[in-house]
Amino acid sequence: MIQFQNVSKIYEGDVQAINNVSFNVDNGEVVILIGPSGCGKTTLLRMVNQLESITDGEIRLHGNNVKELNKIEMRRNIGYVIQSNGLFPNMTIEKNVMIVPDLLGWDRKKQRDRFHYLMELIGLHPDDYRTRYPHELSGGQQQRIGVARALAADPPVMLMDEPFGALDPIIRNRLQEEFLQIQREVKKTILFVSHDIDEAVKMGDKITLLRKGEVMQFDRPTEILNHPKNAFVSEFVGQDRVLKSMSLYSIKDLSQAISLKQKVESNDTKTIKEDTSLRIAISILLNQEADQIIVLDDAGNNLGSLTLDLIEQFLHKEVKRTEIK
Numbered sequence: 001m002i003q004f005q006n007v008s009k010i011y012e013g014d015v016q017a018i019n020n021v022s023f024n025v026d027n028g029e030v031v032i033l034i035g036p037s038g039c040g041k042t043t044l045l046r047m048v049n050q051l052e053s054i055t056d057g058e059i060r061l062h063g064n065n066v067k068e069l070n071k072i073e074m075r076r077n078i079g080y081v082i083q084s085n086g087l088f089p090n091m092t093i094e095k096n097v098m099i100v101p102d103l104l105g106w107d108r109k110k111q112r113d114r115f116h117y118l119m120e121l122i123g124l125h126p127d128d129y130r131t132r133y134p135h136e137l138s139g140g141q142q143q144r145i146g147v148a149r150a151l152a153a154d155p156p157v158m159l160m161d162e163p164f165g166a167l168d169p170i171i172r173n174r175l176q177e178e179f180l181q182i183q184r185e186v187k188k189t190i191l192f193v194s195h196d197i198d199e200a201v202k203m204g205d206k207i208t209l210l211r212k213g214e215v216m217q218f219d220r221p222t223e224i225l226n227h228p229k230n231a232f233v234s235e236f237v238g239q240d241r242v243l244k245s246m247s248l249y250s251i252k253d254l255s256q257a258i259s260l261k262q263k264v265e266s267n268d269t270k271t272i273k274e275d276t277s278l279r280i281a282i283s284i285l286l287n288q289e290a291d292q293i294i295v296l297d298d299a300g301n302n303l304g305s306l307t308l309d310l311i312e313q314f315l316h317k318e319v320k321r322t323e324i325k
């Protein structure tokens with residue numbers, strides 16, 4: 001767990017970059033740190049692994065004040081991924097990925113096995129990349145290697161500073177999906193910087209929204225979208241926040257809350273899998289000009305039909321439910 005307790009940072013020249021920030025990143029959770037450029041995201045991240053000093057307040061890592069931890073040792077226990085992936089150009093991919101295990105004195109066999117595991121995890125074939133150099137890889141592949149390197153020594157905590165920020169939207173989307181899949185397997189405690197609300201909503205268990213070094217809201221994505229605490233938050237998440245919140249719910253969530261319409265048996269009705277997001281479902285319903293769509297489970301069983309009316313009912317119900325809390 002990472003705990004921020006009334007943390008402030010004043011840079012030389014009286015620049016207040018962080019002002020009295022408090023929130024926690026629980027074990028196994030992804031918290032997205034988001035806000036406009038210059039709001040202090042990178043500063044806050046770098047205070048965790050002591051690349052920046054803390055002016056006031058405390059940051060605790062698994063209960064220990066980071067100021068009292070050995071810097072070198074602590075950094076080995078925290079995976080750190082940055083936007084310009086920071087790979088060493090003159091080292092092979094395997095050397096790059098294995099820097100920390102190498103420093104830790106892992107034997108050859110253990111390193112090989114770990115390299116294999118990590119490359120499979122990030123979806124690159126180990127033997128195809130082992131002896132290649134960073135410049136021979138695409139931007140997306142380099143970012144994947146950056147993630148593998150940060151995971152190499154299996155650190156419980158990861159700090160990620162806009163890791164997919166420099167990539168084009170299609171590649172970024174793919175890496176986000178992969179990241180979520182990996183996280184389900186490795187369950188790290190992650191503080192992830194982003195400036196993109198769509199990315200934050202998709203990736204975060206919780207979101208910390210910063211403005212000029214202050215926390216505007218710290219909440220689950222559905223709360224940020226459905227119940228922005230102030231005008232800044234609602235402005236930041238944007239006008240289409242209802243649409244965004246739909247990408248957080250699947251058809252299955254809907255069918256567990258309210259029942260689908262009676263099954264129709266018709267050959268020309270479209271079908272959709274129940275794990276599809278409501279956002280996709282609604283765009284299909286609108287674009288196909290179909291008034292209903294048949295929902296299938298994994299085995300292809302017909303579960304009933306989905307309509308725009310049902311989606312609207314569900315959203316109303318969901319907004320009410322979160323309002324009560």
Ligand SMILES: Nc1ncnc2c1ncn2[C@@H]1O[C@H](COP(=O)(O)OP(=O)(O)O)[C@@H](O)[C@H]1O
Binds near residue numbers: 015017037038039040
């Ligand atoms: N080394 C530094 N010295 C002085 N001011 C800095 C330094 N680094 C960042 N800042 C200032 O601190 C504020 C927060 O910067 P930063 O954490 O990089 O924001 P973000 O990552 O959200 O874009 C900005 O006003 C920035 O100009």
Ligand SMILES: [Mg+2]
Binds near residue numbers: 041042043
């Ligand atoms: Mg930054």
